[in-house]
Amino acid sequence: MTTTSQVITSDDILLKLCNSVSHVLSSTTASQVTHAAMVQRITRTCLKPDLGCFSIFDGGFSGLVVINFSAPAAIEIYRSYMKQMGMPESELAFSHTSDEVGDIMGELMNQILGDFINKVNKQLQTSINQSQPKMLTINKELTISIDTNLDEAVARRVSFRTQSNHIFYLEFAMDKTEFIKLDEFDAEDDFDPDDLIAEHGVNGSTKDKKASWSQPTSAAVITDDADDLLNELGI
Numbered sequence: 001m002t003t004t005s006q007v008i009t010s011d012d013i014l015l016k017l018c019n020s021v022s023h024v025l026s027s028t029t030a031s032q033v034t035h036a037a038m039v040q041r042i043t044r045t046c047l048k049p050d051l052g053c054f055s056i057f058d059g060g061f062s063g064l065v066v067i068n069f070s071a072p073a074a075i076e077i078y079r080s081y082m083k084q085m086g087m088p089e090s091e092l093a094f095s096h097t098s099d100e101v102g103d104i105m106g107e108l109m110n111q112i113l114g115d116f117i118n119k120v121n122k123q124l125q126t127s128i129n130q131s132q133p134k135m136l137t138i139n140k141e142l143t144i145s146i147d148t149n150l151d152e153a154v155a156r157r158v159s160f161r162t163q164s165n166h167i168f169y170l171e172f173a174m175d176k177t178e179f180i181k182l183d184e185f186d187a188e189d190d191f192d193p194d195d196l197i198a199e200h201g202v203n204g205s206t207k208d209k210k211a212s213w214s215q216p217t218s219a220a221v222i223t224d225d226a227d228d229l230l231n232e233l234g235i
Contacts, residue, residue: 006181008124010154014039014172016123017065018158020116021170028108029080031163035170040157045171047136047144050074051096053109054146055133057117060126063174064148067109071096073166078104102135109133124179152176 018035025033045064047054050071056064069077074096081104082092093100113130121127138144155173162168 008179008181010174010176010178011039011156013061013120013124013174014156014158016119017116017172018160018170020112020119021067021160024112024115025077025108028084028111029077030084031080033077033163034161036159036161042155042157042171044145044147045155045173047138047146048169049138049140049142051102051105051135052138052144053105053133053135055109055113056131056148057113057128059128060120060124061128061175061177062148062150063128063172064146064150065113066146066171067112067168068171069096069105069168070166072164073162073168074101074105076162076164076166077108081108097137102137106133106135109135126179148173150175 022033022035025031045054045066046068047066048068051069051074052066053069054064054066056062075094078096078101079089079092083089095101110133113133117128117130136144150173152175153173154176155171158170158172160168160170
């Protein structure tokens with residue numbers, strides 16, 4: 001029996017990334033975060049107001065992920081996430097310029113990319129690695145373009161909507177590439193870390209959760225001084 005070749009394009013990979021964004025943000029905030037059914041072709045990726053986060057990846061293919069949060073979207077996601085972690089509302093930040101908001105959004109970006117990379121590794125049978133996510137609070141007058149050395153770059157923008165109808169945007173650039181399925185294979189089953197913890201009866205009090213989440217993981221590196229990030233971008 002002849003196996004019909006299946007072709008996975010750059011836009012199929014983008015869809016996997018969009019699904020990771022929606023899945024991670026929806027599950028960590030216990031709210032509904034959705035992406036548009038339409039995608040926009042763009043010529044370059046940019047960091048834009050009010051809160052921009054980006055990460056570069058390479059390996060089986062190279063690319064760049066940028067998420068530009070509006071201030072209301074960032075605050076909604078941050079506050080919903082922290083409430084899920086047991087933090088009292090009285091202790092939460094109200095401004096998107098707060099360091100704590102940047103820390104949490106960077107951590108969520110890291111979780112999104114981790115979910116995406118896991119899907120790529122299993123479903124495309126290739127390996128990619130991410131750089132540490134960088135976060136920058138941006139004012140209305142500043143837009144930063146990020147140039148990467150990509151092979152016939154494909155760039156796209158997709159809009160997302162939070163449960164309270166606040167909009168934010170994902171910008172994605174990667175090598176123009178295709179993955180062709182030549183033979184059948186069994187992808188590994190996905191597992192939810194929360195299910196694994198529940199299965200082994202590992203429980204923590206609200207106080208423990210608060211203590212563990214008050215400090216961001218080191219994987220999400222937040223640049224407090226905008227000059228540091230601008231220097232990294234060669235500007």
